[in-house]
Amino acid sequence: MVSKIISDYNNKYSDLDISCSFHEQKELLKSIGGSKYLLEDRQIPYYEEALTFLKDKFDTNKSLHIENLYFINEINDTINVPIFCNDEIIGIALGRKSKIKPNIINNVGIQLSRFITKKFFTKKIKSIESRANIKDLEFESIVQLTNMLSFCDNLSNETLEYILIHLVSLYAASKGMFILRDSNTNIFEVRATFEIREEDMPRRMLTDNKGLLAELKNTKKTFLVESDKFNLVKFVEHNSICSPIYFRGNLLGCIILADKESRKGFIHFSDLDANLFDSLTKEISLTINNLKLIDDLQSTNNLIDNIMTSIEAGIIKFTEFGEIEYVNKKAIEIIGIERDLIQNQHYGIIFADNELFLEVISNYELAESDNQAQVVKNVPFKSFNGSIHTLDTTITPVYDKNKDRSGYILSFDDISDMQKVKTTFKKYVSGNIVDEILDDNSKSDLGGTLSDACVLFADIRGFTSFSEKTSASELVSILNKYFTEMIDIVYEYNGTLDKIIGDELMVLFGVPNNTEHDCQNAVDCAITMFKRLDEFNEKLEKSHNHKLKIGIGIHYGEVVAGNIGSDKQMNYTVIGDNVNQAARFCSNASPNEIVISEDVYKNISDQSLFSESILINVKGKDNAIPVRKFTHFSI
The missing domain is CATH 3.30.70.1230 (Nucleotide cyclase, GGDEF domain)
Structure with a gap:
């Protein structure tokens, strides 16, 4: 402790009247017993004069040994030596001049500098370790969530409830709500809840024109919400954490966790919670974006055929061994040869002349983590009939009923000018x-x-x-x-x-x-x-x-x-x-x-x-x- 070092020297050399003062690293010094030596509002005679002299001398010659760095004040007959922390002068040690003991004040400065610098780096290391622990927690949470999401193959209420319960458990929340927008009506609806009473459920149609959903749409950020700010979170008793789910740049929904619990009772969610939650919901957004397609494809066999025929994206289903199991009409048009010549062939044969497109597929196969979707944009593609296309591609894994990976689906949009216009316009009027x-x-x-x-x-x-x-x-x-x-x-x-x-x-x-x-x-x-x-x-x-x-x-x-x-x-x-x-x-x-x-x-x-x-x-x-x-x- 700073005060003990000064006290020990004064006990041993009482005639020197040793003291010190600090103008920097105040928070650190308060934690190591240096509070009473902080300048703050105190006026120390000749302090500024001594500090200026020592800084100038040190700046002129950085290699100057500390024993030769001092300031003698002839007016009050004192020796002033610098106290360093991380190569910065943060204070001054001083005492009376003594011909018999000329180096004592230098020793005080050296010992204080070593002690404070050690404490400085100890604190810094702990801070780094703390941030590393936070990053480890964030990484571990994302890995757990990604592994969990890899087993989700549709957007049913049960799937969303599964995701919500995982988040509630991770954050020790007592309540939760998952809201998604219906693509036909643009009205938001509650798709999953955890421990929310019927009387606390929203009674009106939910839109993003006002209230919490409007706030999420406008800010596009995860934030903390108090219990009385929005009608949508009236079930919250203390505070909540809300994060948006986005689909193609538009607000698709949100996840709300409320009333964090601890051994001592309810505690508030923190900014740290919000940062981690934001990372997790981005992973969920990515999965939901891709599951929207998979969810449509799994309704019925007839519906699958109708969707696959009319869908503007090209779809190719690969087996685990890279054989092409299915291609839809749009994919056949872009590839440029008949279905019979494509299906049951290895992708390496069909796409041999399209190096970058082939690379998209092979890179996904070689990736260490294949549970996440892989998105690659602006991939050039030359069809068998010679036409040139630019494709936005997405690859997602496919699992069988036993949740074993059975292959993967490659979907791609032709974003060539005419195709882009058609795809956009057909969302508003019929195709013909x-x-x-x-x-x-x-x-x-x-x-x-x-x-x-x-x-x-x-x-x-x-x-x-x-x-x-x-x-x-x-x-x-x-x-x-x-x-x-x-x-x-x-x-x-x-x-x-x-x-x-x-x-x-x-x-x-x-x-x-x-x-x-x-x-x-x-x-x-x-x-x-x-x-x-x-x-x-x-x-x-x-x-x-x-x-x-x-x-x-x-x-x-x-x-x-x-x-x-x-x-x-x-x-x-x-x-x-x-x-x-x-x-x-x-x-x-x-x-x-x-x-x-x-x-x-x-x-x-x-x-x-x-x-x-x-x-x-x-x-x-x-x-x-x-x-x-x-x-x-x-x-």
């Missing part, structure tokens, strides 16, 4: 419409153009009262199934889904490509919606003792159609008075009723299905408007 647009560049100009279009609105009646009696998760599930049925019908009749507004669908016929059957397709689509809804309601009535009823409005006329928005974000949509009029017709339609304008009525074949012309008043119009009505009689 995309192909027609890309064949005629004038139909895809940015901005708006005047077009004749048939606009259909379909809205669920009485949905608000039904939603008040139904939990949020059930409501989202029902809506997902309903929208799936209705949107399938839209595509059957070559409609374009413009948007989903709450529980309402907006559908376009005639844009971006018009035909002479647009009005007929819109009416046939609407009638089919009622028929398909009857089948849907049979199941819904058994499960929830409720039937959904919809009203539909259809109008035909001139609209402004095109890419509308800003440079940063735009949507293909239609606007104008005729769009508003179709929406007004929908509002006027009773349950099980279609309201169409005279312009639609003129362009359909079986006009006997609709009533005589009647006049209705709609918002925004001074005069009544003639319409025709169709009433569907439910089974």
Whole structure:
């Protein structure tokens, strides 16, 4: 201890009146008994003068031996010597001059310098060890999580609960929640929970427009949350840790852990917890991103064939020995030869002329850890027919029912210009419409153009009262199934889904490509919606003792159609008075009723299905408007 060293010297050489003062390394000195020697607010006569002299002399000659480094103050008859820590002067030892004992003060400086420097490096080593332990913990946690995730082969609730329980255990949390966004409705839903009461579950539809999910979307960071900050975490009693899950740059969901426990009771999550949690959720995000594809492929054999045929990514399934077991239609197109010439061949034979593509596969086989997905972008590929492609590739392992690795799947997206446009656009409209647009560049100009279009609105009646009696998760599930049925019908009749507004669908016929059957397709689509809804309601009535009823409005006329928005974000949509009029017709339609304008009525074949012309008043119009009505009689 510093004070003991000074005390021992003063006891032995009381006539020298030895002391010291420090201006640096205050925290270190406080921990080793040097508090009373800190300068802080104390004024030591001639301290600055002595310090300046010693620093200048030391800076001039770094090799100067410490015994020759001193300052003699003739005014108060003292010798001042530097005290070093890690080659930096942090203080001064001083005492009276003595001809008999001239080196005593130097010895004090040397001993204090050695003692403090030793303590400095001891503390630094402990700090390094502590950080190393943290890194070891982080690495070990990631390895454990990666090994666990390697056995997850789908995105079922059971899989997500498995992940959540692992994290709850790792962090000694008492509660947890896993939230994911439904890709069809963009509504978030709770997919897994741990020890959260039913009354603490969210009652409203979850979106990322406000609250905790908006905060995660905007910050893209893991952070700590107190119990009273957001409604979504009202189940938290102390504090929680929240981390986002991302998919292709968009918020896919989040994981929330609450109320950390210890032997002494509840304790708060720390910033260290947040840093480690952020690393773990990035691993989970990667797995979930890849499992979304695998999850789709495992539904049914027929569904697998349909998805594999229509999917824009090329898919190749390899056995554990590198033989090609399966290729989908897109992969065959890019490779450029028939399926029979590809399947059951070793990849080294098929891709022998594509060195970099071959390297992607062989590197994955040789990798020490093959449980994680491998992503390699911008891989050049030359097909057998001579065409050149640029591919983004992802390889993931495949496991059999016994959880033994049975091979791996290579998926690749052709990001060549035309393919990239098609892949993006087909997320918004049916594939045949995309192909027609890309064949005629004038139909895809940015901005708006005047077009004749048939606009259909379909809205669920009485949905608000039904939603008040139904939990949020059930409501989202029902809506997902309903929208799936209705949107399938839209595509059957070559409609374009413009948007989903709450529980309402907006559908376009005639844009971006018009035909002479647009009005007929819109009416046939609407009638089919009622028929398909009857089948849907049979199941819904058994499960929830409720039937959904919809009203539909259809109008035909001139609209402004095109890419509308800003440079940063735009949507293909239609606007104008005729769009508003179709929406007004929908509002006027009773349950099980279609309201169409005279312009639609003129362009359909079986006009006997609709009533005589009647006049209705709609918002925004001074005069009544003639319409025709169709009433569907439910089974």
